[in-house]
Amino acid sequence: MHDHLRDLGRDIAENPEHPRRLCRFTKNFLHNVVSDQSPVRGISMVDGNDSEPVHGNGHQQSFENLARSCNLNTLQILQGGSHSIERVFQRGLRHSVERLFGRVQLPPLIYLRWENCPKSSLPPSIPLKNLSVLHIQGRRLKTLWRHQSQAPLQLRELHIDGPLSNLSRSIGKLKRLQSLRLDFFQLQQLPEWVGNLTALQRFDLRECSSLQTLPESVGNLTGLQLLELRHCTSLQTLPESVGNLTGLKSLDLSDCFSLQTLPESVANLTGLQGFGLR
Numbered sequence: 001m002h003d004h005l006r007d008l009g010r011d012i013a014e015n016p017e018h019p020r021r022l023c024r025f026t027k028n029f030l031h032n033v034v035s036d037q038s039p040v041r042g043i044s045m046v047d048g049n050d051s052e053p054v055h056g057n058g059h060q061q062s063f064e065n066l067a068r069s070c071n072l073n074t075l076q077i078l079q080g081g082s083h084s085i086e087r088v089f090q091r092g093l094r095h096s097v098e099r100l101f102g103r104v105q106l107p108p109l110i111y112l113r114w115e116n117c118p119k120s121s122l123p124p125s126i127p128l129k130n131l132s133v134l135h136i137q138g139r140r141l142k143t144l145w146r147h148q149s150q151a152p153l154q155l156r157e158l159h160i161d162g163p164l165s166n167l168s169r170s171i172g173k174l175k176r177l178q179s180l181r182l183d184f185f186q187l188q189q190l191p192e193w194v195g196n197l198t199a200l201q202r203f204d205l206r207e208c209s210s211l212q213t214l215p216e217s218v219g220n221l222t223g224l225q226l227l228e229l230r231h232c233t234s235l236q237t238l239p240e241s242v243g244n245l246t247g248l249k250s251l252d253l254s255d256c257f258s259l260q261t262l263p264e265s266v267a268n269l270t271g272l273q274g275f276g277l278r
Contacts, residue, residue, distance in 0.1 A: 254276040
């Protein structure tokens with residue numbers, strides 16, 4: 001995620017034709033808010049100590065006023081919490097774009113971080129098409145999106161922190177995905193289509209306490225460099241195909257208390273630099 005933001009930052013700094021404005025909303029004041037319709041490249045909604053998302057109707061109203069006063073058709077980075085993300089699209093952004101263009105034109109978001117998402121899935125109103133990085137956290141999450149057509153095919157990094165009970169099959173179509181992290185999801189096993197994510201380099205399943213096994217298709221992920229299974233307390237077996245992951249540099253099986261044996265094919269992982277097992 002930091003690499004993607006670094007690249008975007010360099011692009012903003014080095015290209016004089018690109019809008020460089022970043023609006024940062026805190027409990028105490030607004031930075032870089034203008035009324036001349038200057039293009040906005042990113043919005044971050046944080047509290048007074050610049051660490052956590054802001055919540056509350058009073059602050060939310062100010063955030064929506066910000067969306068109405070700025071030109072958001074170039075918006076690429078958006079970070080916020082609770083209801084703020086959805087409301088900026090439903091109210092502030094729609095108002096701003098309609099005023100500028102006479103029609104709704106959603107921005108080309110490439111980075112979205114949504115903390116404390118109150119939804120069970122991503123609303124269709126959120127523009128996902130151009131996303132490279134998606135980080136969503138919420139205790140009500142059940143599935144990532146409702147419709148297969150919502151899948152952002154350009155996605156390179158996906159981090160889901162929530163009690164998912166369903167993984168959308170369309171995730172298996174994310175051919176450019178390099179990093180996948182699933183925290184606290186409730187499935188006992190992963191679907192076979194996980195093996196379609198052949199660009200994957202990092203696969204992080206830490207704290208997935210219901211997970212019992214990995215599919216044989218995980219052996220198709222030959223570009224994988226990190227496999228994180230720490231504290232998957234119900235994990236019982238690893239597939240024999242894990243031995244195909246010869247590029248693996250880190251395998252963490254710490255606190256996998258139900259894991260009794262390892263497949264013999266683990267001996268093929270001669271490139272391992274880190275191996276956690278306790």
